[in-house]
Amino acid sequence: MNNIITIAKNTFKETIRDRILYAILAFAFLFLASTYFLSSISLGEDIKVVKDLGLAGIYIFSIIIAVFLGTSLIYKELEKRTLYIIISKPVTFIDFVVGKFLGLWAGLTLNIALMTLAYLIIVKIKGGGIDYISLYSILLLIFEVAIFIALTILFSSFTTPLAGAIYSILFLYIGHSLLLLKQSAEKSEGFVKYLADSAYYILPNLEKFNIRNSVVYGITPNNGEIVYPIIYSVIYTSIFIWLAVLALKKQEL
Numbered sequence: 001m002n003n004i005i006t007i008a009k010n011t012f013k014e015t016i017r018d019r020i021l022y023a024i025l026a027f028a029f030l031f032l033a034s035t036y037f038l039s040s041i042s043l044g045e046d047i048k049v050v051k052d053l054g055l056a057g058i059y060i061f062s063i064i065i066a067v068f069l070g071t072s073l074i075y076k077e078l079e080k081r082t083l084y085i086i087i088s089k090p091v092t093f094i095d096f097v098v099g100k101f102l103g104l105w106a107g108l109t110l111n112i113a114l115m116t117l118a119y120l121i122i123v124k125i126k127g128g129g130i131d132y133i134s135l136y137s138i139l140l141l142i143f144e145v146a147i148f149i150a151l152t153i154l155f156s157s158f159t160t161p162l163a164g165a166i167y168s169i170l171f172l173y174i175g176h177s178l179l180l181l182k183q184s185a186e187k188s189e190g191f192v193k194y195l196a197d198s199a200y201y202i203l204p205n206l207e208k209f210n211i212r213n214s215v216v217y218g219i220t221p222n223n224g225e226i227v228y229p230i231i232y233s234v235i236y237t238s239i240f241i242w243l244a245v246l247a248l249k250k251q252e253l
Helices: 002-017 019-041 046-073 075-079 082-088 093-125 134-156 161-175 178-185 191-202 212-216 223-249
Strands: none
Touching: 002 019, 002 093, 019 046, 019 093, 046 075, 046 093, 046 134, 046 161, 046 212, 075 082, 082 093, 093 134, 093 223, 134 161, 134 212, 134 223, 161 178, 178 191
16 A cells, blocks of 8 residues: 555656646636636626536546546656566555556646636636536546546556557547447447447446536536446446556566
């Protein structure tokens, strides 16, 4: 456990010092600020527009940060051969991967919190009060990001950052389109239907974490809509971390 905490702390420090992170955050805050002015051209829907664009912006920029940082997290350790030094000490592959995951997740959660604070301030200034309900959406975003970080770490353990980014974005698209793909495949037969059904039941359905439309209209989610996706996230995150450990063990160290 001490090894995991040490690796997590170091990864967290590296994350919050990354220049790419600051550049993306700058664009994120600029986008959030622009929602204040964009809402002014709406026809009496100022608050809704701010919430809709604000929550969507936080989601998009969180994913971008996860892609840029996650897909290079272990790759750069392999490229610089620092992993060889770390593993030569009493540190297991599980310690290394879990520590990297927790450090990056903590760093990204901090950035999500900062963007959320900016969002809440803008909503408050617009006269929407303190948007507590939107915090449910942010909570599920944090756990969806956990799955995505674990996935990018998995890709980072056996491929280049560019390839990992492409695979991750493709996975993200599929994860949010599984229900649509399954419904479309219902009209087909044979291999296509089998493939769509397999993807639906094997891959994580990321739409389970999307409650942005509901909270924008002030609808409070029930306990099941919050607890079930969190458990869902823990399961898939654990699976991807385990696969990343297996992928690293196959590297010629």
